[in-house]
Amino acid sequence: MVERRIVAVVGGGIVGVSCALMLAREGHRVTVIEAGRVGHGCSWGNGAQYNAGSSFPMAYPGVMWRALGWLCDRNGPVRLAPWELPRTLPWLVHFLSTGRPKAWETAYGALHALNAPCATLYRDMLGDTNWNRLFRPNGALHVWRDSSLGELDHLVEGLRSRHGVSFERVDARQLRELEPSLSVDYQRGIFFPDSGHVNSPPTLVEGLMERAAGLGAALLTARVLAIQPSTEGLTLQTSAGSHHCDATVIAAGIASRDLAKSLGISLSLASERGYHITLPENSSTISRPVTDAASAFVATPLQEGLRIVGIAEFAAPDAPRDERQSSKLQTCAQMMLPDLAIDKVTDWMGVRPSTPDSLPIIGPHPKHASILFATGHGHMGISGAPMTAAIISDLVAGRTPRLSCAPYRIR
Numbered sequence: 500m501v502e503r504r505i506v507a508v509v510g511g512g513i514v515g516v517s518c519a520l521m522l523a524r525e526g527h528r529v530t531v532i533e534a535g536r537v538g539h540g541c542s543w544g545n546g547a548q549y550n551a552g553s554s555f556p557m558a559y560p561g562v563m564w565r566a567l568g569w570l571c572d573r574n575g576p577v578r579l580a581p582w583e584l585p586r587t588l589p590w591l592v593h594f595l596s597t598g599r600p601k602a603w604e605t606a607y608g609a610l611h612a613l614n615a616p617c618a619t620l621y622r623d624m625l626g627d628t629n630w631n632r633l634f635r636p637n638g639a640l641h642v643w644r645d646s647s648l649g650e651l652d653h654l655v656e657g658l659r660s661r662h663g664v665s666f667e668r669v670d671a672r673q674l675r676e677l678e679p680s681l682s683v684d685y686q687r688g689i690f691f692p693d694s695g696h697v698n699s700p701p702t703l704v705e706g707l708m709e710r711a712a713g714l715g716a717a718l719l720t721a722r723v724l725a726i727q728p729s730t731e732g733l734t735l736q737t738s739a740g741s742h743h744c745d746a747t748v749i750a751a752g753i754a755s756r757d758l759a760k761s762l763g764i765s766l767s768l769a770s771e772r773g774y775h776i777t778l779p780e781n782s783s784t785i786s787r788p789v790t791d792a793a794s795a796f797v798a799t800p801l802q803e804g805l806r807i808v809g810i811a812e813f814a815a816p817d818a819p820r821d822e823r824q825s826s827k828l829q830t831c832a833q834m835m836l837p838d839l840a841i842d843k844v845t846d847w848m849g850v851r852p853s854t855p856d857s858l859p860i861i862g863p864h865p866k867h868a869s870i871l872f873a874t875g876h877g878h879m880g881i882s883g884a885p886m887t888a889a890i891i892s893d894l895v896a897g898r899t900p901r902l903s904c905a906p907y908r909i910r
């Protein structure tokens with residue numbers, strides 16, 4: 500039987516609320532401490548895609564040349580603020596080393612193990628009715644304008660096959676059958692039948708929080724300022740006073756970096772800012788997430804409208820937004836879906852907590868076993884959150900985690 504513990508989860512994003520729900524299900528007394536509103540951080544405006552089959556590390560063989568090309572292209576999807584270079588340089592070096600074939604394959608294996616069961620775990624966490632309301636298991640498409648497969652395509656397909664991922668190559672005609680609105684310029688694609696999307700990212704986070712609350716989890720609106728370990732447990736100093744607990748889970752997205760620093764740990768997390776535009780009147784233009792693989796942007800049909808996401812902007816989390824990034828996404832949308840009528844547009848920027856090898860950080864503080872980290876999900880927080888929460892619940896219960904934490908250790 501699991502010993503009941505008092506657990507504080509810092510951060511009410513997709514990762515924090517998933518942890519809260521898994522912990523509440525085991526009978527722990529859980530409080531989610533959220534500085535703002537639940538689900539209104541990075542988890543609010545993402546591309547809503549869950550990808551059992553396309554969970555690739557952002558670095559891959561040959562990424563250096565592609566990244567250099569993108570960095571030099573003012574209209575490209577990657578931007579590095581010059582003043583962020585000193586802080587980001589060690590991260591970039593590690594990122595490029597993950598692109599070596601062996602490191603890339605290892606990272607892929609660990610990412611796949613974490614992400615592949617996400618749809619099943621969400622169904623279990625939410626219950627059938629909520630799952631059916633929120634999830635759209637229509638698959639996902641990656642599309643290309645060039646017709647010939649390169650060396651990397653073959654490497655990627657080989658890796659997917661070895662890990663049992665379902666995917667189908669589709670030609671230009673099949674692409675049009677799947678998504679009639681796509682530009683005729685697209686020549687080929689890959690269809691992932693086991694992937695899909697959530698119809699509204701904030702509603703997913705709220706739905707998980709409601710389930711956790713139904714099992715007794717509390718929500719405290721406050722900012723955690725400091726975490727103090729002592730022989731009696733932990734004291735969290737918050738903007739609403741002090742909060743005592745037996746264990747804490749740091750799931751504060753990019754802010755986990757600062758909390759870790761105050762606990763003597765330097766996490767390899769970059770602030771990788773992404774943007775979206777949402778076209779409220781175009782939600783039925785496509786029926787599943789479509790990724791333009793060469794330009795690295797994704798279109799997803801949501802309850803909120805048609806959403807286009809992309810851009811990797813390495814800049815301070817609170818630096819002003821760059822309006823040009825939203826314009827780039829608008830251009831991408833028009834090139835992908837030429838008949839799109841763009842009348843109303845809303846835009847947004849969110850901060851991905853990104854590790855250089857794309858693997859999240861899940862596990863205990865090396866000196867204080869009751870302080871656990873659950874962060875660094877980068878581009879794949881929706882896919883990675885449920886298994887992260889399962890591992891965290893194993894660790895809090897003192898069980899051997901169902902998935903070894905070794906690849907996700909603190910680094």
Ligand SMILES: Cc1cc2nc3c(=O)[nH]c(=O)nc-3n(C[C@H](O)[C@H](O)[C@H](O)COP(=O)(O)OP(=O)(O)OC[C@H]3O[C@@H](n4cnc5c(N)ncnc54)[C@H](O)[C@@H]3O)c2cc1C
Nearest residue numbers: 510512514534540541542546547548723752754773880881
């Ligand atoms: C443009 C874009 C598109 C994306 N598309 C996808 C996609 O299609 N699929 C996918 O899986 N992922 C996608 N992602 C990534 C995904 O959104 C993130 O991986 C995920 O949201 C991270 O969740 P989180 O819970 O770690 O962080 P967050 O959602 O940022 O939550 C952290 C929370 O912690 C709170 N907090 C911070 N500091 C404190 C403190 N000191 N005290 C209390 N609370 C605190 C914050 O207020 C925040 O609510 C995308 C991201 C972006 C930017």
